Amino acid sequence: MSLNRRDFLKTTAASAAVAGTVSVFTTTQAEAKIGELQYEGETGKxxxxxxxxxxxxCPIQGLVVDGKVVKVRGNPNSPSMGRICPRPHLAIQQVYDPDRVKTPLKRTNPKKGKGIDPKFVPISWDEAINTIAEQILGLIKAGESHKFVLMRGRYTHMNEILYNTFPKLIGSPNNISHASICAKTEKFGRYYTEGFWDYADFDLDNTRYILGWGTDMVSSNRQIPWFMNQQGYVKDRAKITIIDPRLSATAAKADRWAPIIPGTDSALAVAIAHVILSEGRWNKSFVGDFQDGKNYFIPGSTVPTEVIVDEKSLPVVFEENHTYGVVAWWNLELKERTPEWAEKITGISAKDIRTIAREFSDAGSKAISWVTTGASMQIRGAYASLAAHALNGLVGSVDAVGGTLQGSSAPSGKTPDIKPYLPAEFEAALKQKKIDQRGTLKLGAFNKKTGGGVVTQQVADSILTDKPYDVKVAIGYWNNFVFSINGANVWEKAMEKLPFYAHITTHLAEMSMYADIVLPAKMHMFERYGFSKNKQNLQGYLTIHQPLVKSFADAKTDETEIPFLIAQALAKKGFDGPLRYFQDNFKDPESGKAPTTPEEFDLYAVKQFTKPIWSGESNEKGDTINSWNELLDKGVWKTKKYKIGKKVDNFATETKKFEFYSETLKKVLIEHAEKNKVTVDEALEALNYTCRGELGFVPHYEEAVRHGDEKTYPFIFAEHRSRLNREGRSQNAPWYYEIKDVDPGDVAGKDVTKINPLDGKKLGLKDGDKIKITSVQGSIESEVKLWEGIRPGVIVKCYGQGHWAFGRVGSEVFGSKPRGANNNNLHVYDFERMVGSTPRHGGNARVKIEKI
Structure with missing residues (x-):
């Protein structure tokens, strides 16, 4: 099943029209000037x-009138040329939401559970902070400081304070980030081919082909405004193919939509590689060639070590230039992976696979195989990520003009050493195993080494089983794991058991309903200091957060003010290490004054971390900024344009080459096996992969794991992200629902499940019918939307709605009845075990549908 652009426009013009409502919020050069402007008769800044x-x-600007933010736009100094998407506009409703937490709260109902009223009562900041400090001090005195856990969701780069240093300062190794529920497996493919553990940048100005793996660039990637700005130009000079079971906004405007069966991306990737090699289409200047100029990549045949020519035995030599192991990859995996073989697995015709492979390779080094979570955050997603990224190596588009790039990074200050502030008794505590069981036989958590990552989802099971030990005290901020992780009911049970939990949040949410203390947080975009770093358009950048308005609530900054308050409370109780660390190391870089209040600490710490930018010492590396006030005014500092090509033959792999046969992965797999006292094959089996031997060191096909038998659960469940999801924090904003149909196939004001009309007919369903969807994990109720933009046999629902505790808009009845349905009640509580990621894509759950 596949549609090219012409056929698609004939059959689904209406859907394309919806996708065409992409909003690009631009400003004229006159409007872009920072300073005093008139807004509806009033002076604003x-x-x-x-x-x-x-x-x-993205760097943004807010128009402040009479002490209130009334409008937002893109910062004209941004690498995205001042473009933004719809999300920042929704933030105005978020910051002035009447349902925000406005004061610290204390639980008075000791019973915890879904739908149980915590009976929160307002308390003072002193009482709230002292309660938390007493819990922490109790652990320290009992020699159990390692039983404290800090759980972080989204963050600014000020997370170094609360997330990185604070747990260690109180004797705990347990700082648990959200990273493994985000996109870690996407990084796996880059690291184990080119030694780059990060998100990529792309040279969109010069690309000639984009092959998007579950990629909806105008809705969900790491440079949305820049792609929105460039999409029309890219279409003028390049072809775009989108591989996705759902017709996304980007797919609607692509040259080709390939509606793949979820979880089969690795099969498609190796089949494309097979075509490129068997037809001699690889980039010979980047990869290399056979010494005699012949092509020995013959389908079904191993590349020989020698041939007979004129009765003479001659060696077959492939001389590689900037890559390593292409012949081994062919011999171990690719020789049998024909398009005909892949068609039966992926649902994409052999003809279309060949066409995609030829178009992609024709673009050569100006082709991008754009790998994202859709192809990688699967139960066996590591090798899919590896295979899809390896295609960039075959066409030589790695660190190439028009290709995929590592990009630049903006400088910032280093975190001061904490060791002088740690009492001797913390040495053993900090060596305790982390609560998420990273690096164990069945949870490899690979990043650059075994156990180097995080397994966020595992924390719930560890709390329930007391393995490796029992958690007694936890603090969470900017997170809502009860709602946002597969198998939501597992987290519900874990939070019921947790003895003490403090939640730092702008809004009461599902996680808050299990809290003993709730602390109101300042809203990141308009009320607090901080900074973030990213890259797009070949530039790294540092972008500032600053208070545009006074906090709407009696709130504090989560990553700085709150840990400082806890440190002060601990010092009063006789434990002064954290406070001494904060006051000794975070003095005002301009005045030298040590912080005495949380507000001073907040400001001084941000100034210290951003000093390499505003002091002028980085001017030669990028923009010119010479004072703190100038950074606040401009809002963003950018590096010079990335110099393309400097990484070639200097990749951070074991061979310094782009690795098709990954010596880098081989080394880490051996380390993981030896650490756990098993063979590599036994380690691969424990990590739930089917490969054995050297096949584990090359990109290869792994069969998708699906929970639920096909007879009972005939449909594959898949999900997508909305252009309006502020990472799950916009669901109490009325505007979110009013314009929800900006997402192709969705309906304004509703939370629908999209079903292909062919499947709808078989089930006797029509638009608006109420249905119950059930997997082996759980069930939800939803409403039907029949839509041709879904692959038959697959049902798709947008992630984000279904909150049972998120305000009067986000929840139908706050605390008990959700508005819409949470997909994580269907997603099975399982893992991609090599990286430790949560498999929210790839169709891990089969489902059945019942009309109600």
Whole structure:
């Protein structure tokens, strides 16, 4: 099943029209000037800050009139040329939401559970902070400081304070980030081919082909505004193919939509590689060639070590230039992976696979295989990520003009050493195993080494089983794991058991309903200091957060003010290490004054971390900024344009080459096996992969794991992200629902499940019918939307709605009845075990549908 652009426009013009309502909020050069502007007869001032509605982390400006933010726009100094998407506009409703937490709260109902009223009562900041400090001090005195856990969701780069240093300062190794529920497996493919553990940048100005793996660039990637700005130009000079079971906004405007069966991306990737090699289409200047100029990549045949020519035995030599192991990759995996083989697995015709492979390779080094979470955050997603990224190596588009790039990074200050502030008794506590069981036989958590990552989802099971030990005290901020992780009911049970939990949040949410103390947080975009770093358009950048307005609530900054308050409370109780660390190391870089209040600490710490930018010492590396006030005014500092090509033959792999046969992965797999006293094959089996031997060191096909038998659960469940999801924090904003149909196939004001009309007919369903969807994990109720933009056999629902505790808009009845349905009640509580990621894509759950 596949549609080219012409056929698609004939059959689904209406859907394309919806996708065409892409909003690009631009300003004229006159409007872009920072300073005093007239707004509806009143004088207002544009002030710079940062949106974190997604991980683009775009520099923005807010128009402040009479002490209130009334409008937002893109910062004209941004690498995205001042473009933003719809998300920042929704933030105005978020910051002035009447349902925000306005004061610290204390639980008075000791019973915890879903739908149980915590009976929160307002308390003072002193009481709230002292309660938390007493819990922490109790652990320290009992020699159990390691039983404290800090759980972080989204963050600014000020997370170094609360997330990185604070747990260690109180004797705990347990700082648990949200990273493994985000996109870690996407990084796996880059690291184990080119030694780059990060998100990529792309040279969109010069690309000639984009092959998007579950990629909806105008809705969900790490440079949304820049792609929105460039999409029309890219279409003028390049072809775009989108591989996705759902017709996304980007797919609607692509040259080709390939509606793949979820979870089969690795099969498609190796089949494309097979075509490129068997037809001699690889980039010979980057990869190399056979010494005699012949092509020995013959389908079904191993590349020989020698051939007979004129009765003479001659060696077959492939001389590689900037890569390593292409012949081994062919011999171990690719020789049998024909398009005909892949068609039966992926649902994409062999003809279309060949066409995609030829178009992609024709673009050569100006082709991008754009790998995202859709192809990687699967139960066996590591090798899919590896295979899809390896295609960039075959066409030589790695660190190439028009290709995929590592990009630049903006400088910032280093975190001061904490060791002088740690009492001797913390040495053993900090060596305790982390609560998420990273690096164990069945949870490899690979990043650059075994156990180097995080397994966020595992924390719930660890709390329930007391393994490796029982958690007694936890603090969470900017997170809502009860709602946002597969198998939501597992987290519900874990939070019921947790003895003490404090939640720092702008809004009461599902996680808050299990809290003993709730602390109101300042809203990141308009009320607090901080900074974030990212890259797009070949530039790294540092973008500032600053208070544009006084906090709407009696709130504090989560990453700085609150840990300082806890440190002060601990010092009064006789434990002064954290406070001494904060006061000794975070003095005002301009005056030298040590902080005495949380507000001073907040400001001084941000100034210290951003000093390499505003002091002028980085001017030669990028923009010119010479004072703190100038950074606040401009809002963003950018590096010079990335110099393309400097990484070639200097990749951070074991061979310094782009690795098709990954010596880098081989080394880490051996380390993991030896650490756990098993063979590599036994380690691969424990990590739930089917490969054995050297096949584990090359990109290869792994069969998708699906929970639920096909007879009972005939449909594959898949999900997508909305252009309006502020990472799950916009669901109490009325505007979110009013314009929800900006997402192709969705309906304004509703939370629908999209079903292909062919499947709808078989089930006797029509638009608006109420249905119950059930997996082996749980069930939800939803409403039907029949839509041709979904692959038959697959049902798709947008993630984000279904909150049972998120305000009067986000919840139908706050605390008990959700508005819409949470997909994580269907997603099975399982893992991609090599990286430790949560498999929210790839169709891990089969489902059945019942009309109600």
């Amino acid at each position: 544009w002030m710079s800050s940062t949106c974190q509605g997604c991980t683009s982390w």
